Amino acid sequence: MSRFLIGRLGASLVSLFGASLVAFLILRLSPGDPARLFLGPFAGREAVDALRVELGLDGSLASQYLLYIANFLRGDWGFSYSTGQPVATLIARRFPATLELGLFAFLLAFVAAVALALVAAYRRGPTDAGARAVSFFAMGVPPFWFGLVLLLVFFEALGWLPGPDGRLSLRTIPPPAVTGFVTVDALLAGDGAAFRDALAHLILPGVTLALMPFSFLFRLLRANLIDIAREPFITVARSRGLTRWWAFVRHALPNAFLPTLTASGLLFGQLLAGSVLVERVFVWPGVGALVTDGVLKQDFSVVQAFILLSAVIYVLCNLAVDLIAGLIDPRVAGAAR
Amino acid sequence: MSEAGSIAAGARPRSRSRAVLASLRRNAGFGLALVLTVVLLLLAIAGPSLWHLGPLDMDFGAPLAAPSFAHPMGTDSNGRDVFARFLAGARISLAVGAAVVVTGLIVGGGIGIAAGIGGRVLDTVLMRIVDALAAFPPLILAMAITVGLGVGLTTAAFGIMLSCVPFFARLMRADILRIRALPFIEASVAVGVGRWRIVGRHLLPHTAPTMLVQCASVFGYAILTLAGLGFIGLGAQIPEPEWGAMITDGLQYALTGQWWLALFPGFGVLAAVVAANLLADHAQAVLGVRGRER
Numbered sequence: 284m285s286r287f288l289i290g291r292l293g294a295s296l297v298s299l300f301g302a303s304l305v306a307f308l309i310l311r312l313s314p315g316d317p318a319r320l321f322l323g324p325f326a327g328r329e330a331v332d333a334l335r336v337e338l339g340l341d342g343s344l345a346s347q348y349l350l351y352i353a354n355f356l357r358g359d360w361g362f363s364y365s366t367g368q369p370v371a372t373l374i375a376r377r378f379p380a381t382l383e384l385g386l387f388a389f390l391l392a393f394v395a396a397v398a399l400a401l402v403a404a405y406r407r408g409p410t411d412a413g414a415r416a417v418s419f420f421a422m423g424v425p426p427f428w429f430g431l432v433l434l435l436v437f438f439e440a441l442g443w444l445p446g447p448d449g450r451l452s453l454r455t456i457p458p459p460a461v462t463g464f465v466t467v468d469a470l471l472a473g474d475g476a477a478f479r480d481a482l483a484h485l486i487l488p489g490v491t492l493a494l495m496p497f498s499f500l501f502r503l504l505r506a507n508l509i510d511i512a513r514e515p516f517i518t519v520a521r522s523r524g525l526t527r528w529w530a531f532v533r534h535a536l537p538n539a540f541l542p543t544l545t546a547s548g549l550l551f552g553q554l555l556a557g558s559v560l561v562e563r564v565f566v567w568p569g570v571g572a573l574v575t576d577g578v579l580k581q582d583f584s585v586v587q588a589f590i591l592l593s594a595v596i597y598v599l600c601n602l603a604v605d606l607i608a609g610l611i612d613p614r615v616a617g618a619a620r
Numbered sequence: 621m622s623e624a625g626s627i628a629a630g631a632r633p634r635s636r637s638r639a640v641l642a643s644l645r646r647n648a649g650f651g652l653a654l655v656l657t658v659v660l661l662l663l664a665i666a667g668p669s670l671w672h673l674g675p676l677d678m679d680f681g682a683p684l685a686a687p688s689f690a691h692p693m694g695t696d697s698n699g700r701d702v703f704a705r706f707l708a709g710a711r712i713s714l715a716v717g718a719a720v721v722v723t724g725l726i727v728g729g730g731i732g733i734a735a736g737i738g739g740r741v742l743d744t745v746l747m748r749i750v751d752a753l754a755a756f757p758p759l760i761l762a763m764a765i766t767v768g769l770g771v772g773l774t775t776a777a778f779g780i781m782l783s784c785v786p787f788f789a790r791l792m793r794a795d796i797l798r799i800r801a802l803p804f805i806e807a808s809v810a811v812g813v814g815r816w817r818i819v820g821r822h823l824l825p826h827t828a829p830t831m832l833v834q835c836a837s838v839f840g841y842a843i844l845t846l847a848g849l850g851f852i853g854l855g856a857q858i859p860e861p862e863w864g865a866m867i868t869d870g871l872q873y874a875l876t877g878q879w880w881l882a883l884f885p886g887f888g889v890l891a892a893v894v895a896a897n898l899l900a901d902h903a904q905a906v907l908g909v910r911g912r913e914r
Binding site for chain 2 (some may be wrong): 294297298299300301302304305306308309311312376390412415416419420422423424425427428429431432435436438446447552553555556557559563564574575578579583586587589590593594597598
């Protein structure tokens with residue numbers, strides 16, 4: 284187990300080192316002098332040169348890389364050219380909104396995928412075909428576009444759910460921030476109205492963001508369930524008098540979960556990428572919207588910090604699920620050696 | 621019971637065309653994919669020359685006009701015909717999808733082959749590079765490259781291509797290693813077949829099914845990601861008639877009543893990506909391919 288742990292940790296560190304090199308090279312490739320961009324077109328030559336020295340831009344490529352990594356690890360992610368605020372502060376302030384939406388979407392995706400895969404693999408036939416059609420739709424639809432369609436239907440036409448105005452309606456007084464999750468904060472404050480409002484605001488962006496992980500989890504789980512249902516141990520369970528449904532739920536499902544767990548790490552890490560596509564449609568005040576705003580305002584310092592940050596989160600998510608899989612199933616840890 | 625039997629007997633294919641129909645009914649998804657593919661190809665290849673309006677032609681008399689016979693998908697804020705832009709967008713998306721698949725297959729497949737048949741050192745070095753690329757969520761890597769090289773359709777396509785290199789490389793390497801271990805390769809070596817001849821005649825042809833499935837899947841990924849980058853503002857720029865950029869352009873009008881700007885391009889993306897994924901799925905089942913990335 285410890286060998287497995289060290290091996291996985293080492294592999295993650297190597298990936299992160301490579302990713303940081305890629306991110307650094309992209310940063311160097313970017314047109315424009317960061318010092319000039321920060322000081323603006325009217326700053327004097329001396330001022331720009333002084334800032335270049337201060338930012339370490341006059342050193343060799345290797346020393347610049349080391350400085351880049353050191354700054355990233357210290358949380359010094361540069362300044363946003365458009366607002367002048369530290370990028371780390373901007374991202375930290377918006378992270379809870381993205382995390383709340385991401386967790387909600389993942390929960391939706393997971394519950395829907397398990398339920399649908401179970402029914403599809405159990406019934407097969409038209410039920411299965413219908414469920415697969417849904418998954419193909421979820422995989423092929425551009426999320427930002429689907430979010431817009433949902434808004435047109437459920438906000439504009441039916442008026443059932445709130446429109447694109449962020450996490451709460453303007454009329455709702457935000458609950459005092461404790462966790463940064465509006466739904467949880469509202470519950471802690473005992474404010475039922477605010478909780479309902481926050482939940483209503485989560486539904487459409489949550490469903491939109493859930494499409495991609497849902498389709499992956501569903502396909503994986505359904506295929507696994509169908510394979511496992513043919514295993515001898517299911518026949519044994521049935522011969523002991525278990526109903527087919529109970530054999531499915533009690534014996535096939537737990538065994539079909541492990542590959543799903545590994546995929547979950549990838550999918551959860553990708554939610555950050557999805558948030559970039561989805562948040563803008565719903566004016567969700569999260570990191571994804573911060574990045575799209577940065578692109579629109581040509582404020583790439585925010586985008587560059589986000590790129591490396593997302594690689595770090597992605598690799599860590601994968602590492603976490605690999606380790607959990609190793610804990611649950613000793614075969615994983617054994618095979619990895 | 622007898623009724624059901626007669627229906628079953630009636631459905632039994634007696635001629636070739638009936639057999640095709642029956643197999644299509646069993647593979648409704650594949651049939652749908654074929655129809656979508658043919659329609660999209662026709663629209664992309666012939667559409668722009670048949671439709672009388674160009675994607676950039678402006679009609680200042682009719683900005684934001686609702687769908688009508690003159691403008692089946694309405695017009696945008698500058699009076700450009702959305703249908704003409706949809707057709708041009710189909711051409712862009714399919715062309716970028718094809719370019720990404722071909723270059724991704726060559727670069728990623730090349731890396732996979734080199735890693736699979738080369739020595740241990742080469743394998744390790746190449747796979748660490750692939751790991752570095754795969755350490756980013758694919759969309760973010762494509763984003764990063766577009767930010768680094770400058771915003772635009774070409775750089776977006778390049779970014780998407782690089783982001784799918786890990787899919788091809790890992791799959792190709794795994795497939796080469798799998799085939800290399802088969803007895804017939806050992807037999808070829810034993811009878812003295814040359815190294816490159818084994819690679820060219822025995823290894824590569826056997827990777828074709830896996831790669832074919834992967835190509836179809838990446839084709840859909842490329843079109844979806846291109847639209848995503850266009851939507852964020854990193855890909856094609858308005859007035860370029862790219863589907864994702866068109867959706868962004870229509871976003872501000874969507875909830876004020878002019879829904880057609882953003883709605884129609886989305887159907888294009890949906891149709892193309894669903895068709896690609898259905899084809900990948902069908903090919904995977906028919907060819908008996910085990911895994912694919914994405």
